[in-house]
Amino acid sequence: MNKNALSELGELIVSKEKLMNVLANNVDGLSDYPSLQAHVSKKHPNLQAYQKLSKEKKKEFYDALDERLGWMIYEMMLDEKMDFLIERAAFLVGDDISKLHSLSLKEFGPDLVVRYLTMICSAVYSQTEERPSYPWLAEKGRWDPAFWSNADKAFIAWEQGYRSHYKLDNWCKENLGCRAPQSCIKFFKTIGDPGQIPQWLEVYGEEA
DSSP: OOHHHHHHHHHHHHOHHHHHHHHHTTGGGGTTOHHHHHHHHTTSHHHHHHHTSOHHHHHHHHHHHHHHHHHHHHHHHTTSOOHHHHHHHHHHHTTOGGGGGGOOHHHHOHHHHHHHHHHHHHHHHHHTTOOOOOGGGOSSSOOOHHHHTTHHHHHHHHHTTOOSHHHHHHHHHHHTSSOOOTTHHHHHHHTOOGGGOHHHHHHHSTTO
């Protein structure tokens, strides 16, 4: 690094405001620093412009965003088989299409809705040519096939009351012959049942 570059770097380091402005235009590069990323992103000109919108304009903004996201999901799911959802809806309303607008989550059933949302997540990754970083797909690092091949059973045990890592670890040792990794509790809380994830079924499902 030459003297001019060092001088400019030093100027940024000693000037918090200038550094924040530079980082605000490169927010994606701060993914390893989530707290800093959240703080800096508020300085981005576009976010500041949004904050200046009136209440009515923010409502218009939300409606447009909601419409766009809904359309994206519709396009992604055109080629997916959703007979399970259609059949459930038909069972509930028959040919009365107007009743579809008032169906509740409870009526659909949480399991079916979770299955549908999981399909959406998989479609998003496939269309962006990115794959979620699931432990059993890792090519490097230490992960236990004995646990992850039975992760659906461990998830059921976790739902049935083995909520702490200590309890679930003991359950796994007694019933699966393996240890429960520390990360599995967070996985269950944030992602859910591995048995509902297509990438898990591809490796460990009955059809695999």
